[in-house]
Amino acid sequence: MTIADERAEGSNTSANQTMQDVIALSRRSVLGGSLGAGAVAFMGGTATMLESAPVAAQVASTATLGFTAVPVSDADTFVVPAGYTAEVLIPWGTPLLSTGPAWKKDASNTAAEQEQQIGMHHDGMHYFPLMSGPEGQQGLLVLNHEYVDPILLYPDGATEMTQAKVDKALAAHGVTVIKVGLVAGKWQTINSTYNRRITGNTPVAFSGPVSASHPMLQSELGNTPKGTLNNCAHGWTPWNTYLACEENFNGYFGTTNTAFVATAAETRYGLNAAGFGYRWHVADPRFDLNANRKEANRFGWVVEIDPFDPTSTPVKRTALGRFKHEGATFADGNGKAVVYMGDDENGDYFYKFVSAENWRDVQKEWFNTKVRRSPLDTGVLYVAKFEPNGTGTWLPLVHGEGVLTVANGWADQADVLIRTRQAADAVGATKMDRPEWAAVHPRTQNVYLTLTNGTGWGAPSGPNPRTPNTYGHILEVSHAGGDHSLLTMRWSVFLLGGDPAFDPNVQLNASNIFGSPDGYWIDRDGRHWIQTDISNGSQNRTGYLNIKNNMMLAADPANADMRRFLTGPRGAEITGVITTPDQKTMFVNVQHPGESTTAWGTPTPTNPRLVSNWPDFDPEGRPRAATVVIRRVDGGKIGAL
Numbered sequence: 167m168t169i170a171d172e173r174a175e176g177s178n179t180s181a182n183q184t185m186q187d188v189i190a191l192s193r194r195s196v197l198g199g200s201l202g203a204g205a206v207a208f209m210g211g212t213a214t215m216l217e218s219a220p221v222a223a224q225v226a227s228t229a230t231l232g233f234t235a236v237p238v239s240d241a242d243t244f245v246v247p248a249g250y251t252a253e254v255l256i257p258w259g260t261p262l263l264s265t266g267p268a269w270k271k272d273a274s275n276t277a278a279e280q281e282q283q284i285g286m287h288h289d290g291m292h293y294f295p296l297m298s299g300p301e302g303q304q305g306l307l308v309l310n311h312e313y314v315d316p317i318l319l320y321p322d323g324a325t326e327m328t329q330a331k332v333d334k335a336l337a338a339h340g341v342t343v344i345k346v347g348l349v350a351g352k353w354q355t356i357n358s359t360y361n362r363r364i365t366g367n368t369p370v371a372f373s374g375p376v377s378a379s380h381p382m383l384q385s386e387l388g389n390t391p392k393g394t395l396n397n398c399a400h401g402w403t404p405w406n407t408y409l410a411c412e413e414n415f416n417g418y419f420g421t422t423n424t425a426f427v428a429t430a431a432e433t434r435y436g437l438n439a440a441g442f443g444y445r446w447h448v449a450d451p452r453f454d455l456n457a458n459r460k461e462a463n464r465f466g467w468v469v470e471i472d473p474f475d476p477t478s479t480p481v482k483r484t485a486l487g488r489f490k491h492e493g494a495t496f497a498d499g500n501g502k503a504v505v506y507m508g509d510d511e512n513g514d515y516f517y518k519f520v521s522a523e524n525w526r527d528v529q530k531e532w533f534n535t536k537v538r539r540s541p542l543d544t545g546v547l548y549v550a551k552f553e554p555n556g557t558g559t560w561l562p563l564v565h566g567e568g569v570l571t572v573a574n575g576w577a578d579q580a581d582v583l584i585r586t587r588q589a590a591d592a593v594g595a596t597k598m599d600r601p602e603w604a605a606v607h608p609r610t611q612n613v614y615l616t617l618t619n620g621t622g623w624g625a626p627s628g629p630n631p632r633t634p635n636t637y638g639h640i641l642e643v644s645h646a647g648g649d650h651s652l653l654t655m656r657w658s659v660f661l662l663g664g665d666p667a668f669d670p671n672v673q674l675n676a677s678n679i680f681g682s683p684d685g686y687w688i689d690r691d692g693r694h695w696i697q698t699d700i701s702n703g704s705q706n707r708t709g710y711l712n713i714k715n716n717m718m719l720a721a722d723p724a725n726a727d728m729r730r731f732l733t734g735p736r737g738a739e740i741t742g743v744i745t746t747p748d749q750k751t752m753f754v755n756v757q758h759p760g761e762s763t764t765a766w767g768t769p770t771p772t773n774p775r776l777v778s779n780w781p782d783f784d785p786e787g788r789p790r791a792a793t794v795v796i797r798r799v800d801g802g803k804i805g806a807l
């Protein structure tokens with residue numbers, strides 16, 4: 167989320183210990199070889215990878231990488247290794263059905279047309295395979311559309327906000343469900359009743375401890391709950407639902423009322439009169455903080471979507487808390503549904519939810535009765551507290567426990583969840599450098615968390631070079647026996663991003679130099695896929711001059727190997743990655759190509775192509791976010807030998 171990325175400040179004014187404090191202390195012992203008996207540093211001349219020996223022993227060495235690294239790039243291109251192909255699929259504006267409205271390169275499509283087209287700014291994504299049919303290999307691609315770029319979305323750019331422009335923006339947000347298939351050797355969209363857009367205007371339901379009738383969710387204007395916004399990363403459940411996460415929802419709200427004063431809770435969530443400058447509130451009172459104050463409480467949740475039922479209502483699962491949800495990564499915790507979630511703000515926290523019930527029992531009930539019920543409605547939300555000695559605990563956010571009492575101003579569990587950030591402040595969670603995606607290793611069950619960058623939050627001086635943390639890093643978290651339901655953990659720094667020219671602690675080289683990790687996924691063979699989101703203020707500028715455009719890398723920790731797999735066009739981030747089950751096709755998203763950058767300038771309505779014209783390169787067109795389909799010429803597994 168570029169607009170948010172540009173804001174250095176966070177909203178966490180609590181005195182809680184920061185992740186930098188903890189790493190500063192623990193890295194001394196890790197690098198000194200004294201973090202427990204098993205600490206091993208995999209330098210290998212390629213990357214600073216720190217991984218515990220038991221984990222290294224468990225990871226088969228077969229997950230080796232079999233491609234030649236692509237170089238860094240500042241070109242307006244999408245580059246994959248030799249022997250691979252990359253084809254654009256479903257760019258912004260592609261009609262959901264072949265009979266739908268065509269995309270207009272002058273951005274003159276209406277809101278009604280946009281509702282029948284692929285949204286803008288593709289982000290988290292999952293591929294749900296379907297049983298093979300007459301079209302051959304096919305599945306449902308489900309993806310988020312995080313936000314919109316007003317300069318590219320409207321013919322007249324960001325000037326004069328109107329209701330029609332708000333409506334088009336809402337229609338370009340949300341989620342797409344679209345059937346795709348490998349037809350005649352090429353991946354393409356397939357007309358299907360599954361094809362669906364969920365937007366900022368789609369009716370939604372609330373479930374769990376916070377109901378739609380909760381007083382804090384009532385609209386002063388009387389509008390019913392609608393829409394999901396700023397869907398960044400995502401999740402997938404083994405009962406075949408999709409989790410769309412609401413991240414920087416606060417930016418859409420604002421007010422022109424100069425008397426407006428934000429409450430402490432509103433301030434903690436970044437709500438203020440100015441918003442992020444979208445100015446929707448000028449035209450649409452739904453987003454006016456003064457006129458419709460509680461509308462903002464309807465956002466900041468994880469939304470569960472059943473892509474296999476096009477008539478189903480998306481449900482906001484409130485038990486998973488309200489914050490700036492980056493992603494929601496499922497893991498099995500001894501039968502419990504566990505969901506790992508980052509709160510992407512400078513100085514915010516890492517969470518996990520543990521269900522009360524065995525998720526397989528709930529899944530069977532749903533299958534047998536056809537009555538929709540989710541294991542994500544009942545359970546406990548925890549927040550991470552990391553200790554300097556490489557251990558940590560998950561602290562429950564449960565009303566009546568510890569400090570979260572009526573006497574301390576917490577009315578009930580719904581109150582705790584609506585104000586999750588403040589509850590986490592109160593229990594003493596560890597401040598971190600912008601937690602983004604989490605990934606779970608399919609064999610070791612270790613959890614990896616990207617921390618994209620941050621100010622360092624007052625870390626002490628010493629061997630820790632990460633104050634500020636300009637380049638980000640990746641944490642490894644493990645639980646005894648790989649049981650995700652446990653409330654104690656061990657952690658270590660897995661990988662430091664950065665440029666050795668500016669940070670001597672970084673040991674990356676030309677094949678894998680990177681910064682600002684964001685997207686993260688581990689495939690079934692154990693290859694780690696790392697995507698970057700260098701902000702457009704930093705891309706191709708001092709500190710990032712040698713890293714250049716955003717990229718995706720593959721890492722094989724067992725062999726201390728890491729290589730750059732692709733580079734993206736100018737102004738874009740790379741986000742969202744999944745393969746087909748046979749691993750022979752990979753889907754990756756290019757988000758916000760051509761956005762305003764400090765290095766290349768700001769596009770205008772008359773020249774929307776100033777920074778990028780990817781992927782169409784139409785001299786009269788404009789850049790478009792898109793999914794890219796990556797395959798091997800020899801038909802092999804992506805990334806493998």
Ligand code: FEO
Nearest residue numbers: 167398413492510
């Ligand atoms: Fe939307 Fe935190 O990236």
Ligand code: CA
Nearest residue numbers: 398399602684
């Ligand atoms: Ca992200």
Ligand code: CA
Nearest residue numbers: 167618684699
């Ligand atoms: Ca990001």
